[in-house]
Amino acid sequence: MNAAPVLHGWLAEFATADQVQAAAGRVRQAGYTRWDVFAPWPIRGLDDAMGLRRSPVGWFVFAGGALGLAAGMAMVWFMNQHDYPLAVGGKPMFSTWFALPIAFELAILFGAMAAVLAMLALNRLPRWHHPLLQTPRFARATDDRFFLVIESADPQFAADRTRQFLESLECVHVEAVWEEGPCDT
Amino acid sequence: MKNDAPARPAPWKEPRYWRSLDELARTPPFQEWLQGEFPDGAQALEHPVSRRRFLEIMSASFLLAGLGLGGAGCRRPEEAILPFARIPEGYDHGVAEYYATAMPVRGSAIPLLVKTHEGRPVKIEGNPLHPQGRTGTDAFAQASILNLYDPDRLRRFTRQGQAVAPAAAIDFLASQAREWAERRGSGLAILEGRASSPSRERIERLLRRRYPEARWYIHEPIDLQIARASAAMALGQPLAPAYRMDLARRIVSFDADLLGTEEDAHRWIHQHARGRQLDDDGRDPARLYVLESLMTLTGANADHRLRLEPARIPAAAARLWWEVHRQAGWAADEESAALRALANSYADPNSWCAECARDLVESRGQCLVVAGHRQPMAVHLAAWSLNHRLGNIGRTVHVRPAPAAAEKEGLPELAASLRAGQVEALVILDGNPAYTAPADLDWRSAQRMARTVIRLAASEDETSAACDWQIPALHFLESWGDARTGDGTVTSVQPLIQPLFGGASGKDGGWTDLEFLARIGGLEEQRPREIVRQTIRELAGSGDAVRQWRQYLHDGFLAGSAPAPASPAWQPGAALECWHSAAGSLAAQAASPGLQVVFHRDYSVDDGRYINNGWLQEMPDPITKLTWENAILISPRTARLHKLAHFDRIEIALRGRTVEGPVWIQPGMADNTLGLALGYGRERTGRVGAGSGYNAYRLRTAAALHADTGAQIRLVRRPGKKDRIACTQDHGALEGRPIVREASLDQFRADPGLASGAMRIEAHRPPAASLYSHPPLTGLHQWGMAVDLNACVGCSACVLACQSENNVPIVGRGQVARGREMHWLRIDRYYAGPPDRPLDEQGDDPQVVFQPMMCQQCEHAPCEYVCPVNATVHDEEGLNVMAYNRCVGTRYCANNCPYKVRRFNFFDYHRRPLDRLYRGPLAPKAPDERDLIQWARNPDVTVRMRGVMEKCTYCVQRIQQAKIARKIAAGISGDIRVPDGAIVPACAEACPAEAIVFGDLSDPNSRVSVLRRQARCYRALEFLDVRPRTSYLARIRNPNSRMPDWHEHPWSLEDALRRREGGRPGQAEPAGRPEGGG
């Protein structure tokens, strides 16, 4: 509160998904790079419209799964064959067959954990603070409204021009977002 | 809390058995001994009593340690251990010692070798040195150790129910003895039970000399003496018969339960097993014919069995006599005339008797006829007559001179004299007449007619109420004494521990019968040890007395003291007289209307004396598999007739008296007959025996002690939830499953593989090839067991031996009713009815088979691979071992065990009183109970806590001990292979039939390997490919093809052979205990 408010960017509010999708195309054509769209549900095709690449979460999951499978097999081998072999029911000390259920479960477990952790890490979540979350109108981003933000950090950003650009889109409302403190109180 | 010093018991207060070191140290003898020249006890060790004293100190220290157990945490109590400062020479801590002694039973005794740990007797075994041979023990002997540690034993000298100092009793008896001596014993009546002790005989002779006018009475509620009495009558002199069931080829039993409830049953079981052996020389096994009313163990093991109402057995016996007479072509004489009427009263409808007689006649001199204790003298004499005429005496039945029994009257006469006011002082030496006396004597009121009643009592019971003085009787493991075994050998009874409740000196714990009698007689020598020593000196005759004495104590018997068999001449006079007088009434009885009643000795509690013994109470009756109570046995047909079902509560009315109990439908019972086991329904007894069963003594009259007629029954109510009977086996049919294998001798000779061969599902045994590799079992030894079903008669001594050896808990009636008995070794009893007859009739004359079932130590154990925590695994010697402290109790292993031999601790049986298990930690066990029972435990075996699975381990502790001993003995030679026979598991040790053989399978010459090569060897459920290490030897029946009930195959085999797959469950279920009802 003590520091002077710094402009985070311009926030444009849209009523429909199609409008924000069209606007996103315009923003991208305009050459902005530090901008984002916020929506209460994932809008199909919008990430393509924004020019985003495929999510790499899958690679993490593959790595986690492979690690789990190997860890499961290794654990069973180590514990039942190597470290403390005991004759049990006349069965072999180690066999991939009886190790398989455990290795399989661990593969799933590690894979699933990798998926969640990778998703959170790639999204930089959890995050306890975001300037947008202090913008009252933005609360509808998780309800029924769509928002487009062009950040001040964008090289093309220019306070007034960008605002006018946004107002030229089919938006309902445009306002400033400040880094520190609420902007319009 | 945990490290607090254990609370010290207040000295000389209840419970008295706490003999702490402290307490001991204050006694003058101990002080004296401490001050002695050689206080390390080297000399004292010469003296057995002192040696035991040393162990006493030891156990006292253990007791102090044990005191900490009570309040400490729930799992691992802290224990304060006192160091063993002075170690007696020759004493190895933790190594058990064995002493020879004997358990006196009625007119006989069982020679024992008792294992002691730190001065506590913990396990009873048979004395293999005894001239009787390795006859094992019976269930009572196995369980007797628990009686020693019974917290409900009489612990105090009492006068009018008030505790007095022992000195008061001593003074009182001393003054009485003087008074009686002055009056030459007039007004003194002494009531005792049967005993075989030579010392007691000697003391009695002394007493009779001192008190010539005293009167002696004898009362034994179930008197087995009639075998001797009849021998004396038939042969004209005091004789004791000894059968040679091992030599007899044909045996006929007139209601004689030789393999169960007759005297010395363990001996006859041993001989029976010998006689049933299938020798390589082609000798056929013996053939057993049984006429009986109940289904007894002997009947269950019979090749031919004729079930008859009790009143018809004498007639059938006479008929058999007559048929033998006729077929042997003997001339008519007085004897045949005397038996003619009786014989004619039994029609022999299917010529059972005629064919049996023919078999006897064809095996003259090699057969044996025995009558049971329930039969009247006339039947016994008929049996003697047959033995005599068939030339069996001296061959299959030996008689040896017995000490002439002194003249003693029975209980009715005593009751009469009491009522006549002739008895001033009544001395009761054994027994509990207020409970066991015939109901028509009204004994309780009679006993009150005596001015003084002085009693040597083992526990507070019904008789105690009318006793003026009660002296605690010592257990035989605390006593000096002697006894004659069935063969007449004088056998030692020596104490293994000082009287448990006797304080530091042991003086106040009670008296033995010898000391009691000596004090009654005011004799000079009152120390039982000296009395026995004197007797032995007299019996042994010349020689080094000290050496003889030592040898006697070491061996447990006096060598050469058995009298040689006699060959007296047949004296027909007495028999004729008996037959003439009895024939009429017996014939009349046979025709009497109404239901007949048999009062029988119980396999678990005997005549009631073992009612407070938890092991025996929980031992399933070998036939009914009932525990903790008796039922009213009734045949299936009679039950149908009276519309009775299992557990129905009925009331029996007999001669104006009534008793109520639950119905048990017993296959193979005679129709129209009720079987009432004696010994239950005690009014006053200990905590274990209270509230079990009904009291059949209340129907028993002096005139009809064993069987009666004219009973009426009335349904009281259908069973409710609480009336569920604690039975350990719900289902008695084999369902055509080839689990127990049997064959008839003829088929076996023709096709030795028939019994053990693949049949039904077993034919689908998987090929030996396996999909995966099996880790090899690399041990030097490979343990295995063989159980000979041909030898096993189902006596259950092994069950109790296992319980004793392995600290198996008892769980109580309610838990058994819930199916939670803990026996590691159980004996499965199956009935097989004729499969071609309708279901209704299958239970009428079933064949019975027994199968001891314990952990089979499968090589591919299905229990092991399902355990998630490696609590049950295999060792390299092929044992399926159990790590109790690793077990978490998933019970998966038990579910996956095809033999269902794993036992789960559903509650903390060791820590909680059995009647309050459901209160959990809110109900700690009474301290005296907990600690005393703890003494009976085998320290070599872990006591399991709740939530843990347990099972048979082939007595792995014995295996390990033998291996260690062998390693020590081998020393540098490195020959650590344990020789065959060095390891005997508890069950095999106790088995009188030697049906269980344990040994090393990797040694081709071991007994077990030899047995496994026999043609009749098979493994149960082999098709599962679990590869059990225990194998069974099929039972071979030896039926007579001319008999009416002959069948080509045993019915279980017949059922397995002819059964089409499937068939509704519950079919062919002669056992008929209703399950379900959900």
Add this chain to the structure above:
Amino acid sequence: MAALRSQPLVAPDPPAELARPPLILNRRGTAWISGKVSGIAEGRAPRWWWAAFLPSAGLTALCFAMIAYLVSTGIGVWGLDCTVGWAWDITNFVFWIGIGHAGTLISAILFLLRQPWRTSISRAAEAMTLFAVICAAIFPVIHLGRPWDCWWLFPIPNANAIWPQFRSPLTWDVFAISTYFVVSLMFWYVGMIPDLATLRDRARTRARKLVYGLLAMGWTGSIRHWRHYEKACLLLAGLSTPLVLSVHSIVSFDFAASLLPGWHTTIFPPYFVAGAIFSGMAMVLTLLIPIRTLCGLEDVITVLHIDRMGKVLLAAGSMVGYAYAIEWFTARYSGSPHEIFAWENRAFGPYAWAYWTMLACNAISPQLLWLRRVRRSMAAVFLLSIAVNVGMWLERFVIIVTSLHRDFLPSSWSYFRPTLVDIGTLAGSLGLFLTLFLLFIRFLPMIAMAEIKGAAARSGARAHGDPDPPGGLSG
């Protein structure tokens, strides 16, 4: 190129007769959905909630009391014996685990199959999964003779220096159930993050703001986030599908890997999975049919949903019925007298009452769902779902107890009777389940708002050719 991309491809509208029925009735808009669903978690608890919660909480207390008694006193307080080593304990375990399969099934498998109608019910089903797994996980622990040593089943070094034994299906169970719980929890929670953000943004009080703020982890709805998020959800669904199949297969190994006739059967894995789906779907119906009325969610959880779940129920029930028939067939065809006996003992032995009730509830009663009228009658489906719940509990009971109580040696046959503690523990676990579920609907978004909005937006636009996407309707 970029221009092309910015114009999403729109498939031509299908003819009216092929049009999918709307997911949400009465043309409810997104704001209505947010308001309605969040409102349940925001307003005062209605009276019916308390009426349901208090008895459930009481039963939960009973559950813990029973467990305390059991652990302090011993397994003997149940009705088990040495022959029947498992009865209600493992029956309850398998029953709850089975129920715990519906959530993942609905979320994951229907997600992969692109069935948009699942969105209305998936959240509640997932929550139900978690609570059922919690209830299920209690039983393997408390059924142990020494539950305090249950950690010995995990590969943790302990005082005995012995590791778990990995040939045991119980060890597999440990891994399967733990994995299932963790993955289901992650799936459920990750799926809930956008909705938690909705609740956060709607929160009025500081406490709610704080709690939902923390739970929402700073979710903003950024499309960049959605991209990773959707991928993660897809992969979680992909992983959950084999997981859900494996978990119940492994649970069935507890029986199939033994040698007991009636347990030792290769058909068990698919049979158990079908049974699990069946019972889980039934439990979802049991819970949602009253709740849709009580919470006024008829427009979200429509008759169409119930109808479709009825179809799943019918399919699963028929599969289960087929499994029963195959059990009989394999027993007969095996030629093994033990197998034949085990089956006949089920059908005609002392537990025949359980077998035939099970058959009536599971295989016969769902056949009514062939009728459209039945599928669309809330009362009928509700009653059927109750019948299936009962039947599926009995199925596990029949499998476990009838196989155990009469196995190889007739000498050890027995008859299991439950005690009051058995009954109390089952009732208590039901109470625990309901309590957790009631707390869930009271405090968390019980319907996946973001998903349903998205699905409605897509399918709504297509189904009606609606020029005005749902987002605009609220305006």
